[in-house]
Amino acid sequence: MIVAMQEKATEDQIDAVTNAMMEAGVNVHRTTGVSQTILAGVGPTASLDLETFEQLPGVLNVHRITAPYKLAGRAFRPEGTVVEFPNGAKIGGNQVAVIAGPCAIENSEQIFTIAKCVKAAGAKFLRGGAFKPRSSPYAFQGLGIPGLKLMHEAAEENGLMAVSEVMELSQIEAMLPYTDCFQVGARNMQNFNLLRELGQIRKPVLLKRGIAATIEELLLSSEYIMSGGNYDVILCERGIRTYETSTRNTMDISAIPVVHKLSHLPIVGDPSHGTGRRDMVAPMAKAAVAAGADAILVEIHPNADKAASDAAQTLYFDQFEKLMADLCVIATAVGRTL
Amino acid sequence: MIVAMQEKATEDQIDAVTNAMMEAGVNVHRTTGVSQTILAGVGPTASLDLETFEQLPGVLNVHRITAPYKLAGRAFRPEGTVVEFPNGAKIGGNQVAVIAGPCAIENSEQIFTIAKCVKAAGAKFLRGGAFKPRSSPYAFQGLGIPGLKLMHEAAEENGLMAVSEVMELSQIEAMLPYTDCFQVGARNMQNFNLLRELGQIRKPVLLKRGIAATIEELLLSSEYIMSGGNYDVILCERGIRTYETSTRNTMDISAIPVVHKLSHLPIVGDPSHGTGRRDMVAPMAKAAVAAGADAILVEIHPNADKAASDAAQTLYFDQFEKLMADLCVIATAVGRTL
Amino acid sequence: MIVAMQEKATEDQIDAVTNAMMEAGVNVHRTTGVSQTILAGVGPTASLDLETFEQLPGVLNVHRITAPYKLAGRAFRPEGTVVEFPNGAKIGGNQVAVIAGPCAIENSEQIFTIAKCVKAAGAKFLRGGAFKPRSSPYAFQGLGIPGLKLMHEAAEENGLMAVSEVMELSQIEAMLPYTDCFQVGARNMQNFNLLRELGQIRKPVLLKRGIAATIEELLLSSEYIMSGGNYDVILCERGIRTYETSTRNTMDISAIPVVHKLSHLPIVGDPSHGTGRRDMVAPMAKAAVAAGADAILVEIHPNADKAASDAAQTLYFDQFEKLMADLCVIATAVGRTL
């Protein structure tokens, strides 16, 4: 950390700041310039709240010069993380993965039909929600564990891995037998109790970026999971909130190269939530792969307009098949496979 | 709801949209203009996802013309809600309430000292966190229920009401005996399971606006609680995320008059989280009261710089006492008392 | 336009609103529902300030149901606009165009060297700034018209078209002989006097999206130029301001498909300004083409780190050549050429 003192800071103020830094376990190097003194602090600064130092008398500003995360940082695994699944699928390597399925698991026929379509299109991951957080208390709330069992069967029958969202700590145990990858939704990105618990399991976690979260905060949340020993974390960009209203969210495609620079973790693009509009899903999926995304997550449904939730952003089967073909070409164009 | 068709929409497309609206239980009135047809839908549109209709062929755009909430709307209680507490304190009436206390309950001495200060300053609510969500897994996590018991004792001894944040559904029952008002934090504003459960209890709930939530979404979340029968909901503005970096968040003072126009629920201003900087707390607290806030929530600590959390935004006792005196004058200036 | 009245609106209020709409030249159709009256207005609403109606007593809200632009709308030219240049190059057709050059024209050698590189790489447009708005009054301000002459010569010698930014109305005349395409910078997107004047010339205009402009506002600004009779407008996405700080701006890739849906005008992606970081230029350029951009605008310089301005986001020649090769493959992957 760097503490820049004000030009008129007194020696007493400089001493007080130095002491406060040392009390926090930080070694202090002082540079005295003609007009300004600078204190460089080296030590366990990751867990410090730097704003506290900014309030001390005589301080101009305080900067963090090392990233506040360690395990998630690129330097920890310069070669990049590849998350491997029991069916042989990988997320993070040269092959771009595709995760597809309905927003919500609705019934047996629906999920088996979709699983078949996912397999036929060459994708290796089936997604579907068993617990749906809805803004209206009267809307469809999901089938719960029975729905998850259905999806797990459908996935197994087609050699797919089952990806499903965990909403609460208490659901983890019941979900474990039927879930190959736990998704953490945008609203739970900073539910630290949930993250800590997911650090204890030994199944991959797909962590979505919060709607107003910075990339640094996303990496900090992944650190929470990894600090429990679960290093199989997959990040996901799904749109951030901006002033623009012509799309539901603004999908931050640049988060993909930024994450690749800062971290070794794979990153998935979710153009369904990223745009909220069916006609934007294909161009944004292609853009994500072109920018280096390690996987794409899309919502599909045989009868998209009648889907129990997220109908507006869900693809029909033929749209999905066309997209898979197009993504295949784009992946090749950036030196990868699909 | 209003569906505006494209200029070139065909009769078949108009029929298909009309049918889709009627299937959703909505009565349709059609206006055929020279260049454009408009379909006005009347019925249970609050629970509909309007974006689904926007995807239908021939549709230009769709507008919601009634608010998606009912119980939280101004029309439901035009005279405004006044939440009453067992100690006689009210939030929502002519008197501006003050809720003060530490970010986290640290120990018995700390919380009793603070309670005494709160009482002496004339405030009627003591706040303190027992469960602290921290971005670092190694940071102080709060004292839990034992801490809450301490605060409850300190509050009782001083005739104050105890306000504390509930982090998870599972904590409600254990917190009930020691909590007079349940705070829902910004990160949980859309934790619908938690909100639904808080609708079942009969104690007031202080609901904080999410860091990227619109005012409409805040009101929708309050609707979740009220739909369970708990009408004692108090809203709280605590800063939103914008591009400006000189403050931690941008405290949206205009949310106060907007909420008063749209809803009957009282609204609290939280300048501590709203700014994240101790030197901004007083001016923003005054601004909130001047704009019509029904209460102010501030963090105080006898040794603010050493507070276990949120040190940078916590007031010292003398700063708090000065603020109370100033707020008293501002309250009078806007025709209220403190 | 649609005016939704409040549930408790009186007949007098409804009459007053109806009269206000008719005074504004709008025909009114009234729909009286069980609980709410709706007034649909048809006529010259594009130039009306709808917020005025929202203030009238008894009004709940007001919606615009037709786009506030006409000439820029997709319906005006469903087949799409292709802007043609004297050297045979086009922007808007099947071929993806590339516009490259330095941020600022520095001297003869620099611009001739760059022009040669641009031509060799197969691009058809040379860009360079002659007037530089700098935040510091002491920084390099550009070479002015003499610089523009240099670039024009360099472009001619290599069969390229010269693209340069016009900062002020008064510069247009002097720039005309040396400029094949006038760029309007993000800060001038709503400089209506400048736009109106550019509507009078008969050379293409490249209009950049303002840093906080919505896509609708961008289209409204293009309407200003087109209303003067100059239909050769090319839009440009160059990043918007959001809360994310790891990139200078957030390049809104989804603006590309949105513009293609709403308008017939071509749209260019500018990954140099969109990210502000050299290492992000290539992935974001590829993403833009994958999402359907009609052209890419990049800053290049033989000695990028020493460029007189925008050094941090400027590509070296070899990086540019590599990018051209990659874009060529991506263009093919989306059914276009480069």
Added chain:
Amino acid sequence: MIVAMQEKATEDQIDAVTNAMMEAGVNVHRTTGVSQTILAGVGPTASLDLETFEQLPGVLNVHRITAPYKLAGRAFRPEGTVVEFPNGAKIGGNQVAVIAGPCAIENSEQIFTIAKCVKAAGAKFLRGGAFKPRSSPYAFQGLGIPGLKLMHEAAEENGLMAVSEVMELSQIEAMLPYTDCFQVGARNMQNFNLLRELGQIRKPVLLKRGIAATIEELLLSSEYIMSGGNYDVILCERGIRTYETSTRNTMDISAIPVVHKLSHLPIVGDPSHGTGRRDMVAPMAKAAVAAGADAILVEIHPNADKAASDAAQTLYFDQFEKLMADLCVIATAVGRTL
């Protein structure tokens, strides 16, 4: 400036960065830690583009530790700037000033009626636009210099100072005889040519914050004016663009205390543009004064609903008189006068 090197940076990389800093005229102090080297640069860093250094090999990140402005900084005039006007009015002292008038000057009767009302209410500044930038080319464009003459007469007759917006450099000379204070609109906040020219005149300038400008950028723009020798700059907060749509802009009240901390310049609150809604003007004006604003700028009109522009946010005379009375009490409550 501080350059933090990556942990694995080589000695060659550190040397290269050191040389680049020295070439830029900066003295370098090196601190070599166990895991990281830090280079502190002292010298003329205000005009440097720090992002250039961030691109050099081996660099982790770069921080500016001194403010990029000097003349606008608090330290330049710790006692604060008081701008004095020929009629004895001041902006920046203990008295809170009020600037009122129509959005646009429409005719003689209108502006004289308003001037009388402004004077009667005790305000000392009359505002009115002579040149109106309109998004529609067919809307009212303002009366130009003849309108300004009318306002100047009306102001003189009532002992008021005339405040009007300058849209373009070319208008300054013609406006000079009739303008006591030049307003720079939000869209021109970074029109550096205009700012530089306003630095040459000797009349006060009221500089509005851009709709997406940070407070630092606002101060940098004021520096542009001051560097020309014109120190009578008054800043103005008028709302920023955020994701919230219930108000036209989000008025950033916290900008007021932030500016007071960082700068010696006075700051005005503009609740008319800040909210865009008449019913929000009064609460936000009060909030601004409570937070320490040095002046308030409001739009008034005898027939507000029929105002030629900005009708939705314009106050009627009786609303303005009531507001003046209320502001007077609030000003007293914060130790000032009105």
